Amino acid sequence: MEQINQINIRPSVSILSALRHLNYKTWFALAEFVDNAIDSYLKNEKELKVVEGNDFKLIVKVNINPTDNKIIITDNAAGIHQKDFERALKTAEIPPINTGLSEFGMGMKSAACWFSDFWIVKSTALGETVKRTVTFDVKKIVFQKIENLDVSNDTAKETEHGTIIELQNVHNLPKRRAIGKIKEHLTSIYRDFIRQGVLQLYFNDEILIFDEPKILKAPFYKTPDAEPIYWRREIPENFEIREGLKVTKGFVAILETIEAGKSGLAIFRRGRVILGSADEGFKPYEIFGQAGSFKDKRIFGELHIEGFQVSHTKDGFKNDDDMQTFVELVADFLDESPSLLKQAEGYRVRPNNNDYKKSATETVRETVETAKKTLPNPVKQIIAEEKEPEKPEQELSPINQENSSYETFEIKFNNADWLIDVELSWDTNLTNWIEIGDKFTKKYIEENPKLYRNVRRIGIRLALRHPFCEKFASTDKTRIAPLLRLAVAIGLSEVIARESGVNNSSFFRNIINKLLTEALSE
Secondary structure, three states: OOOOOEEEOOOHHHOHHHHHHOOOOHHHHHHHHHHHHHHHHHHOHHHHHHHHOOOOOEEEEEEEEOOOOEEEEEEOOOOOOHHHHHHHOOOOOOOOOOOOOOOOOOHHHHHHHHHOOEEEEEEEOOOOOEEEEEEEEHHHHHHHOOOEEEEEEEEOOOOOOEEEEEEEOOOOOOOHHHHHHHHHHHHHHOHHHHHOOOEEEEEOOEEOOOOOOOEOEEOOOOOOOOOOEEOEEEOOOOEEEEOOEEEEEEEEEEEOOOOOOOOEEEEEEOOEEEEOOOOOOEOOHHHHOOOOOHHHHHEEEEEEEEOOOEOOOOOOEOOHHHHHHHHHHHHHHHOOOOOHHHHHHHOOOOOOHHHHHHHHHHHHHHHHHHHHHHOHHHHHHHOOOOOOOOOOOOEOOOOOHHHEEEEEEEEEEOOEEEEEEEEEEOOOOOOOOEEEEEOOOHHHHHOOOOOOOOEEEEEEEEEOOOHHHHHHOOOOHHHHHHHHHHHHHHHHHHHHHHHOOOOOOOHHHHHHHHHHHHOOOO
16 A cells, blocks of 8 residues: 655645634534544445444544643544545545535634644555654744645554544633533434434543434413323424525424423534534524524424535535525424414423422412512501501312412511411412401311410412412422412502402402403413
């Protein structure tokens, strides 16, 4: 096999030092090396399986060594053949076949220079018995304007093939806290190759496996008694955007349960994710609505597109107008009956009692702590003088106490002691959103006559199973807390009004309950 003693690297000499300043994210820079390995494997798959057998798998390993400040990437692909060696190590030298993942002639060189000023490439090509090694000392190359690099040639076994890239003195070495995120993104970017069994990708000797999200199976939210629907909408094959642009395959679905970092679209090109990897899912407004909405948290999907042009760092697309057209057409398709978009926004998971108990207990405790500190002075100022009290409310309707969580706190205003019960209930028999009355039963008071002889009592109950709460809060305590505070404000306002001589002070609350039950829960 003919040896190569030198390679010419023009015109890269003048731009090698500038590559360090590219706007890479670590996972996209590492992805350049994985792309090259996959491209080599796919272009030589038949020959590799002739030598290694039909069970042969592409293995790519990324190892970060913080002690020595190194990153080493190894693969068992077909290596860099003699005829391609010089071109492969020139910057911006486009390969003769650029329909795969190696298309710009920039990836490996730009990523290596982004990480390091000193890097080494060792490669043994399939069918060749020479291991070739080239060292890039970027500072020396640029300073001395070196255009030809020496190549070291060593004998290799006929069964050897693959490439090793060693990045030394790395100036963008990932920190420990970033390692988890890098693994998530690499797994997400190459999920399709991983799930097809084409690629085994390792990071620090840990194999990366993509965790497939679970998809919702439930009736359309407006017809809860209908047959359940599996909420995964397949995109028609070769879904045309315009001439030359299309979605070749894909799906959009609804997550079974909301899980941070799982929502968003992943946009694939040539088998790997370009836009929307891991927790950075692509979320156009036309599909996902406002940030924080249920659509935003629930919708996810994978769309493989063809004809779109990517940036040379392969982390985005060039034509915003084409992407906008693409998004609008997909959104229209997803809104066809039964609308996946409407289901994602309107569907509510029915939590079990344990979920309600946990959220209710935490929320009512936090609300009571706030109320004890902030309520006495405003209430005292509102009640100007003692009035003859209106006939007291009847006791709150009896419910199963196991389906409630409540706290009692005491405040003093208008020369009287008050005991206030704030209660959250998930009892399904409650029909009113808010109830006001005596929380303490007569028997309880009779058993403690001295303690409660001169104490005024009020119970404020909020029904979590009411349609209004189920739609807008469910078991999310950050959503329940403001509703509970509003209920406390309504309850105390009613009592203060009664204490101030207002007749029929419960009228306002009764209207609220009626409106929230019949008109404002949709």
